[in-house]
Amino acid sequence: MNEILAGAKSIRSLLEGVKYKIDYYQREYKWQTKQVVELVNDLTTRFLEDYQQGHERKQVANYGRYFLGSVIVSKKDGTNYIVDGQQRLTTITLLLIYLRNLQEGRPDEIYIDKLIYSEKYGEKSFNLEVDERYECMSALFEGRTIDISNQPDSVQNLIARYEDIETAFPEEIKGTALPYFVDWLLENVYLVEICAYSDDDAYTIFETMNDRGLSLSPTDMMRGYILANIDDPNKRNQTLSQWKERTAQLRDYGAEVEPDFFKAWFRSQYAQKIRERKRGAKAEDFDRIGTEFHRWLRDASTEIGLRSSDDFLRFIERNFEFYSRQYLRLMRASQKLEPKLEHVFYNAQNGFTLQYMLLLAPLTPEDSDDTATLKMSLVARFIDILITRRIYNYRSIAYSTMQYAMFLVMREIRGLEPDELATALKDKLASETETFRPEVRFALHQQNRRFVHNMLARITDFVERESGFPSRYKEYIATGKNAYEVEHIWADKPDRYENEFPDPHNFREARNRFGGLLLLPKSLNASYGADSYEEKREHYITQNLLAQSLHPLAYEKNPGFKKFMDKYQLPFEPYDRFGRTELEKRCELYRRLAELIWNPETIAVPAE
Numbered sequence: 001m002n003e004i005l006a007g008a009k010s011i012r013s014l015l016e017g018v019k020y021k022i023d024y025y026q027r028e029y030k031w032q033t034k035q036v037v038e039l040v041n042d043l044t045t046r047f048l049e050d051y052q053q054g055h056e057r058k059q060v061a062n063y064g065r066y067f068l069g070s071v072i073v074s075k076k077d078g079t080n081y082i083v084d085g086q087q088r089l090t091t092i093t094l095l096l097i098y099l100r101n102l103q104e105g106r107p108d109e110i111y112i113d114k115l116i117y118s119e120k121y122g123e124k125s126f127n128l129e130v131d132e133r134y135e136c137m138s139a140l141f142e143g144r145t146i147d148i149s150n151q152p153d154s155v156q157n158l159i160a161r162y163e164d165i166e167t168a169f170p171e172e173i174k175g176t177a178l179p180y181f182v183d184w185l186l187e188n189v190y191l192v193e194i195c196a197y198s199d200d201d202a203y204t205i206f207e208t209m210n211d212r213g214l215s216l217s218p219t220d221m222m223r224g225y226i227l228a229n230i231d232d233p234n235k236r237n238q239t240l241s242q243w244k245e246r247t248a249q250l251r252d253y254g255a256e257v258e259p260d261f262f263k264a265w266f267r268s269q270y271a272q273k274i275r276e277r278k279r280g281a282k283a284e285d286f287d288r289i290g291t292e293f294h295r296w297l298r299d300a301s302t303e304i305g306l307r308s309s310d311d312f313l314r315f316i317e318r319n320f321e322f323y324s325r326q327y328l329r330l331m332r333a334s335q336k337l338e339p340k341l342e343h344v345f346y347n348a349q350n351g352f353t354l355q356y357m358l359l360l361a362p363l364t365p366e367d368s369d370d371t372a373t374l375k376m377s378l379v380a381r382f383i384d385i386l387i388t389r390r391i392y393n394y395r396s397i398a399y400s401t402m403q404y405a406m407f408l409v410m411r412e413i414r415g416l417e418p419d420e421l422a423t424a425l426k427d428k429l430a431s432e433t434e435t436f437r438p439e440v441r442f443a444l445h446q447q448n449r450r451f452v453h454n455m456l457a458r459i460t461d462f463v464e465r466e467s468g469f470p471s472r473y474k475e476y477i478a479t480g481k482n483a484y485e486v487e488h489i490w491a492d493k494p495d496r497y498e499n500e501f502p503d504p505h506n507f508r509e510a511r512n513r514f515g516g517l518l519l520l521p522k523s524l525n526a527s528y529g530a531d532s533y534e535e536k537r538e539h540y541i542t543q544n545l546l547a548q549s550l551h552p553l554a555y556e557k558n559p560g561f562k563k564f565m566d567k568y569q570l571p572f573e574p575y576d577r578f579g580r581t582e583l584e585k586r587c588e589l590y591r592r593l594a595e596l597i598w599n600p601e602t603i604a605v606p607a608e
Helices: 011-015 033-050 057-062 086-103 131-142 153-168 178-188 199-210 218-228 233-251 257-270 285-300 309-335 342-349 355-360 369-392 399-413 418-431 449-466 473-477 504-511 522-528 533-540 559-568 580-597
Strands: 004-010 066-076 079-084 117-120 123-126 189-196 484-488 517-521
Touching (some): 004 011, 004 178, 033 153, 033 178, 066 086, 086 153, 086 178, 123 131, 309 369, 342 355, 369 449, 449 484, 522 533
Antiparallel strands (some): 066 079
16 A cells, blocks of 8 residues: 555645545435434434534534544545545535625624635635535535526435434524534534545555444344343344344335344333533433443343243343334334324424334333324324424524434333323423414424425325325425426515515515415416416416315316315315415415314324
8 A cells, every 4th residue: 555644634724725535436325314313313413512602612612523424535636535424514514604605794794704615716616526516515605596407316315414404403502602512513524535546445455444344333232231131042133033034124215224123122121310411411322322322221221121031032032023123113204194094204304303202102012003003193294283383483403402302202102001101292292382372473484395395295285185185295305307396486686576565575474474385387387477366366276275175166067075175164265366365365274274284183092
């Protein structure tokens, strides 16, 4: 090998004024919601452990460090090529763009542009250079929307993961804590940069670190500990076969699903305490399970009843078998609509990864599959109502914001029977202040577009199913060239509404109100988006029933729709024109529909 250099570098020293390229065969950005949310949560949680309001910013230098892993770089022809680590660096770049936009206009803004891009001869180039990403990254940097329908999957994924960052970033850091967090991120978060001066050396290092399979994973270490405590060799071998078969099934859903299962299982059944969010607070069992579940199990084995060989054997043959089987069912339900577990899928569409520990919490190994399904269905409905109400009230559902509250719910519902569970969940919703109140002026904005899209998909699907039509929900949330988009009933033409909205700013606020929105196929939305309402309405009659309901023809020869309206006494009506008064009526209609769909009374045990 030629010279190889390695050293720890802060985010600032790694990215400021330095450009990296990615070879064409490594350009796919593949991280999903889970990885991005976990990274944001890990960073913000670590920061909040040290943050103290009121002290000088220079005190951030004394905060704890955070290690993000390594990045392998091949330096050739004067250019830095990333061999390993581009997923992390891309995500960090997205986070920096988000922080730049979040700081814009603040008097305490920290200038971080040089970590994101540089400019030469009047031309901007991003410090992580990938040609096909340029338009997308520029739009994110400038706060513009971009048409992603014809973009590569990797570029579409960039937009989605940026939206994940917007959703996951905790409200408590957006105020006075923000410049402290930016300082900490730039100066106290480190990666180890390993530099080689040839591709061969760089890839040899990469293979040595990743492909030899010599290091043991946390699940490997935990498996060894459990098997070592089973005395009978035959039973130990049977248990090992059972373990391997089931963990392989978990890994079929993704490399991270196996450890995620153990975290969700152990938290759901055993976690009693969670770290207080204050300086110096110690990690409790909830936190340790999230970071070192294999060590936690060893330390807590006696406390959770693992004392004898029979205990360890039963732990695998009964508990592991039961909870892993239920978790696999949840994985399937999170990826496609499963009968009786539809709300697991709905929650997954909103990126709510905390749901799995809650769904497992009331289960016991004695439950039949039918009982387990009923319990998980009740909890999934509760989560769906809770997070949708929060979204409607402009409250965050980010992991860091919801973690403590969900821990308390999880602990409260642990092991409950279905009737008790339904009562406890409804009582919890009754104690919440966020509901679909008429005074809330719910509207679309840059950070909630995905959630609004999901809510419109649910409402549109509900109207159609209740009117006797087949479900098209999966069609409404699909991505790609056949995707649906949020359609504004009002075109962005303030001059058309000067009589009702003399101020264009007030017009645009009203234009984004929930009742002024629909879901339409992207191709149609683009073709008549600038038309007047009267022109659009003639197109709406050919679309989904929620859009059709603006046209009088929707009310003719449509007995299923009429029966639906009568059943729930809903104020549907067609409009010849659509002004301020009609918008308010439509907002009330959507609010009433939301109350029906996300109704706590649906959390109930079916009568036998």
